[in-house]
Amino acid sequence: xxxxxFVRFRTMILGEIGAALAETDPRSVEELTDRILGAKKxxxxxxxxxxxxxxxxxxxxxxxxxxxxxxxxITEPAITKEDLLIAGSGSGESLFPLSIVRKAKSLGxxxxxxxxxxxxxxAEYTDVMVRVPVRTKLALEDxxxxxxxMTSLFEQSLLILGDIIAxxxxxxxxxxxxxxxxxxxxxE
Amino acid sequence: xxxxxFVRFRTMILGEIGAALAETDPRSVEELTDRILGAKKxxxxxxxxxxxxxxxxxxxxxxxxxxxxxxxxITEPAITKEDLLIAGSGSGESLFPLSIVRKAKSLGxxxxxxxxxxxxxxAEYTDVMVRVPVRTKLALEDxxxxxxxMTSLFEQSLLILGDIIAxxxxxxxxxxxxxxxxxxxxxE
Amino acid sequence: xxxxxFVRFRTMILGEIGAALAETDPRSVEELTDRILGAKKxxxxxxxxxxxxxxxxxxxxxxxxxxxxxxxxITEPAITKEDLLIAGSGSGESLFPLSIVRKAKSLGxxxxxxxxxxxxxxAEYTDVMVRVPVRTKLALEDxxxxxxxMTSLFEQSLLILGDIIAxxxxxxxxxxxxxxxxxxxxxE
Amino acid sequence: xxxxxFVRFRTMILGEIGAALAETDPRSVEELTDRILGAKKxxxxxxxxxxxxxxxxxxxxxxxxxxxxxxxxITEPAITKEDLLIAGSGSGESLFPLSIVRKAKSLGxxxxxxxxxxxxxxAEYTDVMVRVPVRTKLALEDxxxxxxxMTSLFEQSLLILGDIIAxxxxxxxxxxxxxxxxxxxxxE
Numbered sequence: 001x002x003x004x005x006f007v008r009f010r011t012m013i014l015g016e017i018g019a020a021l022a023e024t025d026p027r028s029v030e031e032l033t034d035r036i037l038g039a040k041k042x043x044x045x046x047x048x049x050x051x052x053x054x055x056x057x058x059x060x061x062x063x064x065x066x067x068x069x070x071x072x073x074i075t076e077p078a079i080t081k082e083d084l085l086i087a088g089s090g091s092g093e094s095l096f097p098l099s100i101v102r103k104a105k106s107l108g109x110x111x112x113x114x115x116x117x118x119x120x121x122x123a124e125y126t127d128v129m130v131r132v133p134v135r136t137k138l139a140l141e142d143x144x145x146x147x148x149x150m151t152s153l154f155e156q157s158l159l160i161l162g163d164i165i166a167x168x169x170x171x172x173x174x175x176x177x178x179x180x181x182x183x184x185x186x187x188e
Numbered sequence: 189x190x191x192x193x194f195v196r197f198r199t200m201i202l203g204e205i206g207a208a209l210a211e212t213d214p215r216s217v218e219e220l221t222d223r224i225l226g227a228k229k230x231x232x233x234x235x236x237x238x239x240x241x242x243x244x245x246x247x248x249x250x251x252x253x254x255x256x257x258x259x260x261x262i263t264e265p266a267i268t269k270e271d272l273l274i275a276g277s278g279s280g281e282s283l284f285p286l287s288i289v290r291k292a293k294s295l296g297x298x299x300x301x302x303x304x305x306x307x308x309x310x311a312e313y314t315d316v317m318v319r320v321p322v323r324t325k326l327a328l329e330d331x332x333x334x335x336x337x338m339t340s341l342f343e344q345s346l347l348i349l350g351d352i353i354a355x356x357x358x359x360x361x362x363x364x365x366x367x368x369x370x371x372x373x374x375x376e
Numbered sequence: 377x378x379x380x381x382f383v384r385f386r387t388m389i390l391g392e393i394g395a396a397l398a399e400t401d402p403r404s405v406e407e408l409t410d411r412i413l414g415a416k417k418x419x420x421x422x423x424x425x426x427x428x429x430x431x432x433x434x435x436x437x438x439x440x441x442x443x444x445x446x447x448x449x450i451t452e453p454a455i456t457k458e459d460l461l462i463a464g465s466g467s468g469e470s471l472f473p474l475s476i477v478r479k480a481k482s483l484g485x486x487x488x489x490x491x492x493x494x495x496x497x498x499a500e501y502t503d504v505m506v507r508v509p510v511r512t513k514l515a516l517e518d519x520x521x522x523x524x525x526m527t528s529l530f531e532q533s534l535l536i537l538g539d540i541i542a543x544x545x546x547x548x549x550x551x552x553x554x555x556x557x558x559x560x561x562x563x564e
Numbered sequence: 565x566x567x568x569x570f571v572r573f574r575t576m577i578l579g580e581i582g583a584a585l586a587e588t589d590p591r592s593v594e595e596l597t598d599r600i601l602g603a604k605k606x607x608x609x610x611x612x613x614x615x616x617x618x619x620x621x622x623x624x625x626x627x628x629x630x631x632x633x634x635x636x637x638i639t640e641p642a643i644t645k646e647d648l649l650i651a652g653s654g655s656g657e658s659l660f661p662l663s664i665v666r667k668a669k670s671l672g673x674x675x676x677x678x679x680x681x682x683x684x685x686x687a688e689y690t691d692v693m694v695r696v697p698v699r700t701k702l703a704l705e706d707x708x709x710x711x712x713x714m715t716s717l718f719e720q721s722l723l724i725l726g727d728i729i730a731x732x733x734x735x736x737x738x739x740x741x742x743x744x745x746x747x748x749x750x751x752e
């Protein structure tokens with residue numbers, strides 16, 4: 001009886017993530033993966049819990065030998081034409097990621113957008129969009145497709161999408177899971 | 189055909205998370221939730237991607253009216269006997285979380301451990317353990333229960349476990365999803 | 377002989393900071409201090425090394441009993457009409473602080489600007505400006521008043537300005553230096 | 565009249581920093597600088613406001629072409645025998661920096677300690693110590709050489725020491741102040 005809320009919400013959340021990622025076009029993910037592997041450096045930008053999911057992605061990419069960074073990190077390098085910026089923003093309208101996307105585009109970098117709104121202000125600067133069609137802040141007044149607070153579903157889907165891409169990269173590069181630790185921080 | 193790796197790893201990862209959380213005792217989660225709601229302040233401690241999942245949890249708890257912090261934050265307050273420390277560590281042996289757990293216990297705070305190893309050095313300081321029985325760093329030599337790199341499965345399960353607890357708290361407190369934004373940062 | 381560069385640059389840097397803070401109007405600092413003590417919550421915003429100086433200030437304010445935050449922190453609360461935003465920006469034109477200043481003003485919060493350019497885009501939103509008249513990014517083409525790279529002098533002056541304000545608050549509140557540790561994080 | 569506290573504390577703080585850095589052995593700073601330039605990667609470790617000063621140093625080193633990191637950063641790489649760890653700790657006894665120093669030494673890296681206590685637990689692992697002889701937490705019971713709260717003087721001296729070293733490196737490498745911006749983050 002006391003198990004009820006945990007089991008109920010576990011089922012709900014895993015079901016929502018499964019549905020969101022089932023509606024994500026595998027070809028868009030494939031294209032994003034190729035752009036990551038083709039870029040000299042990869043930068044991620046987002047805010048709040050979306051940034052946390054992107055930081056987890058950045059960290060794993062670094063373990064896989066990708067020169068990965070997030071916008072705002074202490075030792076953030078300069079972006080160039082050979083680099084890729086990945087913006088995580090459900091609505092595609094968040095002020096900070098949008099201004100960074102504009103700046104990156106003006107500097108000649110490629111831009112990927114992971115979000116749910118394909119007609120956002122970000123669209124005109126975007127080379128590849130991975131659409132995870134979940135509820136965003138902007139959609140609060142119309143249909144709500146998640147029983148979770150705020151944009152939790154987007155943040156969860158983003159973390160797992162990043163970890164799927166990590167698995168694809170490991171397979172593509174033929175990396176050995178047991179030797180990956182050599183790139184991992186060893187002072188913790 | 190090009191869809192294959194994305195679909196395959198999506199299925200694998202969601203299956204692993206589902207299995208890990210299916211083996212997590214709902215009563216331990218219920219007890220952790222009660223301790224969170226009963227504490228004056230809640231502190232989270234972890235390292236690397238585990239810390240990122242805990243920071244996402246900390247952020248959501250704050251939106252729900254819990255006075256939540258993580259160890260290492262700029263304005264981290266002092267912990268007292270009325271507070272709860274939540275340590276996230278699969279192995280329960282990580283140097284930094286373990287030393288913080290010892291310190292918190294010596295200061296009279298309650299300690300919760302979310303991890304997979306129930307017989308770790310952390311056990312003797314722990315008031316409640318939520319066991320998510322997934323592969324940890326320590327278990328690398330014996331059986332490997334995840335096809336993912338490093339401790340990805342633990343980090344994913346931790347994020348979702350935190351979001352399940354958030355849903356339980358919203359239900360318990362009778363909070364309205366539409367009014368939650370009032371506690372959210374409004375300068376982003 | 378080998379002492380030479382260290383001694384020379386030490387003299388240069390301390391001289392520059394002394395000169396910058398000697399040109400800072402004490403009444404503007406007094407007014408900022410009063411606004412900090414009169415606000416319900418204080419938020420700081422900046423980027424790069426300027427943010428680091430502001431984070432040090434935020435941390436110290438918290439030790440002195442001020443409810444202090446920085447924009448972007450994990451558990452950042454909502455800003456209200458009763459709060460104060462302090463923007464650190466030499467030029468007063470940095471994109472991110474400027475957009476946050478506009479947002480804060482539209483939400484009714486008071487705004488303080490610590491910077492060197494009194495005729496920046498930030499000026500129209502600013503209730504009090506503390507002018508530390510040092511070289512900024514924008515002034516690179518005209519006179520250069522510092523022998524240091526980039527905006528080091530502004531970042532140093534900002535840290536020390538914050539610590540001067542901390543001393544003023546301690547004196548105003550009659551706080552005892554020996555008891556301050558009680559508000560300090562005790563898990564480190 | 566209203567100028568009084570600002571002017572008084574400005575004089576006090578700048579005087580304290582000047583005195584602390586006047587007692588710092590230039591040869592120890594010279595040796596630290598040489599080790600930074602000779603290392604393949606440089607890592608910094610510290611906690612609280614000391615960490616903030618070290619992060620400012622890390623950021624500036626990166627601008628000067630040094631492969632610099634801090635312990636705990638999202639994309640922290642592995643440390644090797646060719647690298648240098650710089651620990652900032654007044655007392656030399658802080659739990660976290662001390663455990664990292666031990667770990668780095670066991671992995672064959674060189675260790676530098678910037679602090680005030682030359683007979684700390686850190687001494688036996690240290691290849692070069694830069695002594696900034698200011699009040700530390702440990703010395704609270706005996707003489708207090710600063711009128712400032714907690715370890716402010718150490719944190720200020722550390723920031724300025726780092727910026728002196730930056731100037732020395734710029735001179736040694738013959739870098740042009742006007743071209744340094746090319747290594748600086750350009751998305752802010």
